Amino acid sequence: MGSCRKQNARSNVDVFGARRDGNSIVFEGAITKEGEDALRKSRINFNIKADFIPGYNKTIDINTTKPGIINGVITWNRVLLYEEIISYVRSLPSRSTKNRKITVKAIGKSYEKRPIYLVKIEHLGANHVVFFDAGIHAREWLSIMTAMNVIQRVLLADERDHVNLMNWYIVPMVNPDGFLYSQNNFSFHRGNKNFTGCPKWCKVCGVDLNRNFAFKWEKLEENLICSWVWPGRGPASEPETIALSNTLLKYSHNVILYIALHTYWCKFFYPWGYKQKKVKDYKDLIKAALNAAKPMSEVSVDPKTCTFAPEHAGQVTPSGGGADDFARAMAKVKYVYTLELQKSGLYGYHPYDHEVGPFVEANYEGLKKISIYVDSQYQKSSKKIVRDIHVKNVEVSRSTYVHRFSICLYFSLYIIAL
Numbered sequence: 001m002g003s004c005r006k007q008n009a010r011s012n013v014d015v016f017g018a019r020r021d022g023n024s025i026v027f028e029g030a031i032t033k034e035g036e037d038a039l040r041k042s043r044i045n046f047n048i049k050a051d052f053i054p055g056y057n058k059t060i061d062i063n064t065t066k067p068g069i070i071n072g073v074i075t076w077n078r079v080l081l082y083e084e085i086i087s088y089v090r091s092l093p094s095r096s097t098k099n100r101k102i103t104v105k106a107i108g109k110s111y112e113k114r115p116i117y118l119v120k121i122e123h124l125g126a127n128h129v130v131f132f133d134a135g136i137h138a139r140e141w142l143s144i145m146t147a148m149n150v151i152q153r154v155l156l157a158d159e160r161d162h163v164n165l166m167n168w169y170i171v172p173m174v175n176p177d178g179f180l181y182s183q184n185n186f187s188f189h190r191g192n193k194n195f196t197g198c199p200k201w202c203k204v205c206g207v208d209l210n211r212n213f214a215f216k217w218e219k220l221e222e223n224l225i226c227s228w229v230w231p232g233r234g235p236a237s238e239p240e241t242i243a244l245s246n247t248l249l250k251y252s253h254n255v256i257l258y259i260a261l262h263t264y265w266c267k268f269f270y271p272w273g274y275k276q277k278k279v280k281d282y283k284d285l286i287k288a289a290l291n292a293a294k295p296m297s298e299v300s301v302d303p304k305t306c307t308f309a310p311e312h313a314g315q316v317t318p319s320g321g322g323a324d325d326f327a328r329a330m331a332k333v334k335y336v337y338t339l340e341l342q343k344s345g346l347y348g349y350h351p352y353d354h355e356v357g358p359f360v361e362a363n364y365e366g367l368k369k370i371s372i373y374v375d376s377q378y379q380k381s382s383k384k385i386v387r388d389i390h391v392k393n394v395e396v397s398r399s400t401y402v403h404r405f406s407i408c409l410y411f412s413l414y415i416i417a418l
């Protein structure tokens, strides 16, 4: 296999990264019409997957003339900036009451030494924990906003609301370095900021943290480091992965539901993700997820296709080292999902201002419903629900998936091995 290299700057093909897929090498990048024509004239056997993002190299403008937070309340007039999230999260403990204790703790530090915060909202007498995390993939802004809205809505809930019978543990930004980089530099950035050994021409450096967990981790050869799904050089090699893994293990005895928030497939993915075999109790997981699907699907760009239907992760794109499989196999949580939220904005990842409020509100309603359902299952069960201890599965590489656009630019080019 030859190594991939960036073509000359004025060329019509711009390679972001490359990875192996079966007998093919997948090049991820951008191509113009002229570039596509040139390839067709060549002797290279290829297949363009037709995922185009025009303007991939531009940053997304955030209209900061609109306030993101007013008097401690998130307005949802737009997405929040990194600094606003940190400031809001740090202020939360002061909102504790006699019935509700709010703790904010750094569970670790990122590659660039930024704190990774866990927000614990614990209610008097509650025992069960629902655990959500977001932003493990840097560009998936709606996941972070959704996690922030869960925090806000639980705090604002009426005291008779069922949400007060549970404890809510939320890591709103697993990958702070990546999120900041996505907001300020390259909006499509996905991994963390560990660019060690990544060539200068590569636009997609960084470890895909959702391929880095120490369960069924899959090695990728060093010459494929320039890839959206680079899993790192070993299982749990990254500080962000270690922080989340340790936290899941630490609280596993009380966690009844774990949801990793992502965008933008509009699906509830259930384990296993690392192989094409479902967990034994998958029907329980489907039943629980259906509670959330309706309120969430009512608000979306395309309600017909964005249904939040439960689906088996391993059937879509089996891949190892995911957080969901880790939570299931190692932390022994029964109800585990990777929840792919709505597609938003021009390219799927960066919501327009008018989308933010409706989407995060719909997502809260869905997450609340599934949490109450799962809590009720445990409450009414006289004996502990048996947790599946079998091997687990993982989320899929939903990242190279981008939507089609007419004039060219972002593509996956399959070149059959020469």
Ligand SMILES: [Zn+2]
Binding pocket: 137, 140, 262, 263, 398
């Ligand atoms: Zn993701």
